């Protein structure tokens with residue numbers, strides 16, 4: 001049932017039936033304050049369909065994260081397509097009740113390992129809101145390198161940008 005498993009977590013494709021659990025993070029203003037704000041149920045159901053198709057087409061996605069002992073998802077972690085076709089962008093969002101347990105780091109490590117098996121992707125990128133110091137420290141812990149500030153036209157702000165080279169190109 002899970003695409004990836006860690007000691008405490010199971011990661012799988014998101015489903016429409018997860019919507020109630022999804023709204024505890026993507027629909028929550030506190031969780032999404034540095035990530036474009038909370039979404040409506042309608043918007044997040046479209047995201048579920050998008051991520052199901054992304055997995056079928058590209059072999060990677062943003063996944064639902066379950067605590068193995070719980071039968072519901074507590075967060076999402078995985079990849080959006082990057083600007084370059086050989087690039088993916090790491091994201092992670094967890095319901096507030098599950099912060100501070102090392103889950104984001106544990107889930108991201110499993111996702112990165114899984115991505116190593118996707119031939120088309122050579123580079124991982126990530127950006128964080130300058131106020132989101134927890135997220136920046138997770139990226140550094142995972143082995144991302146700080147690349148400099150990058151302008152985000154949709155957000156109208158500069159954000160620290162991070163990169164991890166998965167496969168060196170010849």
Ligand SMILES: CC(C)(COP(=O)(O)OP(=O)(O)OC[C@H]1O[C@@H](n2cnc3c(N)ncnc32)[C@H](O)[C@@H]1OP(=O)(O)O)[C@@H](O)C(=O)NCCC(=O)NCCS
Pocket residue numbers: 030031032034035090091092093094095098099100101102103104105106128132134135137138141
């Ligand atoms: C960012 C986020 C995913 C972190 O999740 P998490 O599971 O708590 O992260 P981890 O526990 O793996 O690691 C976070 C680090 O910050 C620390 N930390 C976590 N929550 C903290 C808090 N509220 N205050 C202080 N430190 C905190 C942890 O102790 C850990 O540090 P350590 O490895 O030195 O012990 C979570 O806070 C979240 O969903 N935030 C909202 C969404 C978001 O900002 N996503 C990132 C942008 S895409």
